[in-house]
Amino acid sequence: MGRMRILPDAQRMTRRRAAAWLAAALMLSAAVPSRAAEPVVLRVGDQKGGNRSLLEISGYGKDLPYTIVWSEFPAAAPILEALNAGALDVGYTGDLSLLTAYAAGAPIKAVGGTRSDPRSQAILVRQDSPIRSAADLTGKRLAGTRGGWGQFLIDATLEKAGITLEGATFAALNPVDAKVALVAGSVDAWAVWEPYVSFATLKDKARVIADGAGLTPTITFVVASDSAIATKRAAVQDLLDRLNKARLWSLDHLPAYAKSTAALTRLPEDVLLAAYAAQRTSPIGIDDGVVAEVQEASDRATRYGILGKRLDVSQAVDRSFTAAASN
16 A cells, blocks of 8 residues: 655645645636627617617517616607717607717717608697698797707798798797797797607697708717717617518508507607508618718708707718628
C-alpha cells in the first residue's frame, strides 16, 4: 500500500493557486455565453389602444426573442421627448411631428411606418356653425396641434381656399382641449385626425368642412433612437416586421380590432369601427416615393413657418429596415 506523499508548503500553495485560477477561468468562460444570451430589452413608447394592443389582438406579440418594456403616453409629443432624452428605444408619431423633433436635434430616425387615408384628417365645426366650407374660414379662430398635422392642415386648407395664413387665427391646442373649446364656442373650427373625427361627428354631431385629401401624406412613422438602431437593430427590425403583419391583419378584422381597442380605451366601439374603416391604415416601407412625398410636405411646412428651416428628409429616415424586410 503506497504512502501518502506530503507536499512542501510552497508546492501546496502553487497547486492551490492553479486550482483557483482554473476555477476562475471556468467561471469566466461560463459567464461570457450567459451574458451573450441575455435577452435584449426594447423600451417602446405607446398610446392606449396603440401598437401594444394591436400586437396582442393580432397574435403577433407572442414568442418575442427579446423583452419589450412598454411605456404608455397620452400623445405622440411626449413619446418624442422620451426618445430624445434616451428613455425610449422605439415610438411612433406623425410625419410632420417627426420632422419638428428632428429639426430640433433629436437623435432619432424613422425606420418604418403606416399610411392612412388623408380624408381621415379633417377640419370640424359645430353642427350649428354658419361655416359651410373652407372659404368661410376668413377671420375665424382655428384650433390644432402646433408643429404637426393640425397646424399643417389648417395652413394648407387656407392656402387652397386662397386665404392668407394671417387671414385666420391659429389656436395651438391639444386634441382634448380643442374639443372642449369647439363645444364651448371659444374656437370656430378644429383640425384633427381619427378617432377624434369619428367621435366628434357621431357623438357631438360636428360637421366636416375640409379634409386632408391632396394636402397631407398622412403617414405615421415608427421611430427609433440612433442608439437603438446601432445596438438593438435585430430587435427593432423584428418589432417593425411584427407591427407590419399585425396592421395587415387588422384590415381584415376591423370589428374585432375595434372591439378590443374599445375595451382598452373605453372609447365607443362604433366610433373606433368608423375610424378604422375611414383610415384603412396600411404598412409602408420607406422608399424614394415616401421620402419625396414627405419632402414636399416638409418644404410646405417650412414655407408656412411650422419648420424653422428646410430639412433634408432623407437624413431623418433609415431605409435599411425596409431593405432588410424586402429580402
